Amino acid sequence: MRYHETGDVHLDFHRSMNGTIAYLRERYGIEMLDELLRRTAREVYRSIRDDLMAGNPEHLLEHWTYFLTREGGEFTVDRSDNEIRVTVDRCPAADYLLKREIPLDPAFRRQTTVLNEALGEGTPFEVTTEVIDDLRYVQTIRRRQ
């Protein structure tokens, strides 16, 4: 895995993320925010995309499960022939903010939905996010037909 942080976790960066998303959305609009998230997918997570491009979804799955575990999230992984599904029952980022009564920015979840979509673009996999509520979502890596 390309990024493999250890040691203490500074969860308050989720507050910074929420504030930055709000700042960009309010001043520059959703399209600018989305383009930054797509660029993050393409450039920061280039190695994950390279592996998807090469037909290997395991790097992305390891990335998701490692950091959800590290931050105390609750999730399950289901595999079938064609897809890998990660059902997040308690997102640690949203949980951290909501427990401190910090409202999630309306675009907060785009860091997941837009980033995932961009990770899959141009690869043999579609990466989708189904948002259930503030704390729950389902991420799916599905081989394109």
Add this chain to the structure above:
Amino acid sequence: MIPSDHFVRFYNEVFKALELLGRDHLEAYWREIGDLQTVELADRFQAGGLEACRDYWAQIVQEENCQADLKLTEDYFEFRMLQCPSLSKAMDNDASPCEHYCDHCMAWVEPVAEASGLHAAYDIESRSEPHCVMRIYKDHEKAQAYENQAKLPAKPYTQPAPEDASGGEKS
């Protein structure tokens, strides 16, 4: 979810994008962060002075996995960063680091210190090696003297804050 461990790399992308729009866009974002940090910290630093600064950064060393030496003297608090986790991540990155990445730190410390009646001075030392020295002084002239001898002083703001530009006083 972008993991909290990876916020720094997203932050780096934000800096680069805003700087492409113009330096004033980047500085406006830094001012926003400075305002938020001022709300969080200025009362604490004003009440507790340099000791409160030392206590805050001692906690940051732990939470953000820094390697740093902290020193408290009669005149100043010094935070000597030996291994900055933030710049280290911005550089250990498939994306390129923002050229002015390090300046974001002084960009929020300076307004917090000013609002607390203190004075910050930074020696970035290097933009490609993750170490630097921050000092917070009680006395403005001593802070200025430290900054004058710095190898690479941090000067994040090229323009005065909007309220300064209009000649008004900060509240």
